[in-house]
Amino acid sequence: MLAELGLPSVDELFSHIPEYCRLNRSLNIPPGQAEADILAYFKAAAAANAPGFTSFLGAGAYHHFRPAHLDSLVSRGEWFTAYTPYQPEIAQGTLQSIFEFQTMICQLTGQEVANAGMYDGSTALNEACMMAARITGRSGFVVARSVHPQYRQVLHTLTQFRDFPTVEVGFTPAGTCDWDALRAAVTDATAAVAIQSPNFFGSLEDWETAAEIAHARGALLVAVITDPVSLGLLPPPAAADIVAMELQGFGIPVGFGGPYAGILASRQKFVRSLPGRLVGEARDSDGRRGFVLTLSTREQHIRREKATSNICTNQALCALMASIFMATYGKQGLRELAQHNLAKAAYAAQACSQAGLEVLFPSPRFHEFVVRLRRPLADLEPALTQAKLIPGLALHPDYPELGHALLVCCTEIVPRTAIDSLVAILAQR
Amino acid sequence: MAYPNTFRYTTEHEWVAPQAGKAARIGITDFAQHQLGDIVFVELPAVGTELVAGQAFGTVESVKAVSEVFAPVSGRVTAINTDLVKSPELLNSDPHGAAWMVEAELSDPAQAAKLMDSGAYETFVAEQDAAAH
Numbered sequence: 001m002l003a004e005l006g007l008p009s010v011d012e013l014f015s016h017i018p019e020y021c022r023l024n025r026s027l028n029i030p031p032g033q034a035e036a037d038i039l040a041y042f043k044a045a046a047a048a049n050a051p052g053f054t055s056f057l058g059a060g061a062y063h064h065f066r067p068a069h070l071d072s073l074v075s076r077g078e079w080f081t082a083y084t085p086y087q088p089e090i091a092q093g094t095l096q097s098i099f100e101f102q103t104m105i106c107q108l109t110g111q112e113v114a115n116a117g118m119y120d121g122s123t124a125l126n127e128a129c130m131m132a133a134r135i136t137g138r139s140g141f142v143v144a145r146s147v148h149p150q151y152r153q154v155l156h157t158l159t160q161f162r163d164f165p166t167v168e169v170g171f172t173p174a175g176t177c178d179w180d181a182l183r184a185a186v187t188d189a190t191a192a193v194a195i196q197s198p199n200f201f202g203s204l205e206d207w208e209t210a211a212e213i214a215h216a217r218g219a220l221l222v223a224v225i226t227d228p229v230s231l232g233l234l235p236p237p238a239a240a241d242i243v244a245m246e247l248q249g250f251g252i253p254v255g256f257g258g259p260y261a262g263i264l265a266s267r268q269k270f271v272r273s274l275p276g277r278l279v280g281e282a283r284d285s286d287g288r289r290g291f292v293l294t295l296s297t298r299e300q301h302i303r304r305e306k307a308t309s310n311i312c313t314n315q316a317l318c319a320l321m322a323s324i325f326m327a328t329y330g331k332q333g334l335r336e337l338a339q340h341n342l343a344k345a346a347y348a349a350q351a352c353s354q355a356g357l358e359v360l361f362p363s364p365r366f367h368e369f370v371v372r373l374r375r376p377l378a379d380l381e382p383a384l385t386q387a388k389l390i391p392g393l394a395l396h397p398d399y400p401e402l403g404h405a406l407l408v409c410c411t412e413i414v415p416r417t418a419i420d421s422l423v424a425i426l427a428q429r
Numbered sequence: 430m431a432y433p434n435t436f437r438y439t440t441e442h443e444w445v446a447p448q449a450g451k452a453a454r455i456g457i458t459d460f461a462q463h464q465l466g467d468i469v470f471v472e473l474p475a476v477g478t479e480l481v482a483g484q485a486f487g488t489v490e491s492v493k494a495v496s497e498v499f500a501p502v503s504g505r506v507t508a509i510n511t512d513l514v515k516s517p518e519l520l521n522s523d524p525h526g527a528a529w530m531v532e533a534e535l536s537d538p539a540q541a542a543k544l545m546d547s548g549a550y551e552t553f554v555a556e557q558d559a560a561a562h
Contacts, residue, residue, distance in 0.1 A: 303495055
């Protein structure tokens with residue numbers, strides 16, 4: 001290759017990189033090893049991953065059961081086309097899967113258009129706010145503190161050096177957004193109001209009230225949803241103007257750092273401000289049903305720096321997993337799945353109360369709730385580890401005002417015996 | 430289609446038509462609509478927006494491209510053509526008339542006089558056509 005390029009050495013290939021930026025030593029890693037040794041190494045490392053533990057962690061990453069056919073279907077060769085094809089119409093199967101994905105997302109969210117996917121729920125929130133700014137010609141964002149703290153951090157990271165003033169609004173003792181504070185915070189300069197439901201504490205917010213407050217000042221309502229399984233039971237956020245949702249709960253495994261997948265759904269009238277890919281149904285010259293990329297004139301490969309968004313990747317594989325998951329469960333199945341989650345969490349919250357623990361926030365909730373511990377979680381860790389329980393998320397770092405509060409999530413895979421053991425340990429004096 | 434001789438034209442294919450006083454209407458030319466093809470969407474600025482000569486103030490979307498529309502002159506938008514927003518295809522059928530885009534109060538009406546007149550623009554687009562073939 002060097003000869004082909006007319007270069008005398010590998011060093012010459014990197015001559016445009018300043019000397020001080022180059023690594024002038026070998027990488028600090030062990031020498032090559034036999035495949036069998038590497039397998040043994042990783043098996044030992046994987047054993048440190050708490051196998052056999054029951055997890056009550058939720059907070060944006062939800063451990064739902066993954067039917068075995070998910071992985072065998074998404075691994076089929078038919079899906080091996082490029083994940084963001086620039087001559088997309090040659091891969092009709094890929095486009096059809098995206099079209100069906102968008103259709104199911106619209107049915108689930110009560111919206112009229114959905115794109116083919118975003119990186120994750122948090123960047124979807126950012127894109128939803130940017131979209132609202134484009135539509136309204138305004139720049140202010142009002143975000144409830146009951147929105148996932150990491151989603152708010154991502155929004156802050158992506159807007160901090162641009163002129164998008166963002167205010168946060170607190171929550172009531174019921175654990176839901178403080179509507180009076182929201183009403184006071186929304187002004188004629190507000191582009192978007194962002195509300196999450198079920199919110200970070202698991203409590204349900206009222207979309208209609210949020211929409212009424214936003215719309216009264218000409219702002220748009222951005223609905224944030226972190227577990228799509230909740231929509232099996234809860235009414236769709238039809239009052240929202242833009243829905244920013246995380247899809248991981250739909251068959252994407254809980255991994256350390258991902259992958260996740262987000263979705264943006266909105267109204268037909270806002271379709272030209274919607275970032276990302278959009279697949280439409282069409283007819284070919286012989287009148288046969290086919291699929292095309294719609295509105296791609298606004299995308300980065302055509303419109304470059306003027307594109308609606310340049311960070312919107314098409315998470316095709318994750319979206320496909322979600323599509324297969326939705327098709328597997330169907331309307332009735334998804335409802336039953338959501339009911340199992342609701343019932344497990346209701347049982348756990350009641351058990352906590354009966355054991356004398358304070359369950360915060362009396363408002364209706366889905367599969368997560370907040371319980372206040374009598375002492376720091378760290379004190380209970382030896383007993384929890386022995387019982388093979390991961391108890392949930394300590395809220396102290398993000399919500400110090402709540403004291404030793406623990407966010408507990410119960411999905412359908414959490415056994416009742418584990419809930420009983422957890423409550424017994426948490427209630428220890 | 431003839432290019433009205435009361436209009437002034439830019440190399441970006443916008444026209445400006447002086448009205449009474451400092452007012453003027455702004456649109457895109459027949460050559461521009463022909464290049465774009467079937468127009469499906471028009472995005473116009475809000476009334477009150479300050480136009481700066483040479484800077485984009487709106488977009489026109491056809492089945493093959495999305496293009497910026499550049500202000501031929503500076504001024505403040507006093508009206509937008511809501512009929513055009515509802516029926517973008519007017520740009521294909523009547524680009525110099527019913528498909529005007531915005532009306533503006535010009536900050537310096539003399540700016541328009543420096544642009545091409547219809548004769549100069551016709552020569553300009555003939556050269557563009559020749560270069561394309």
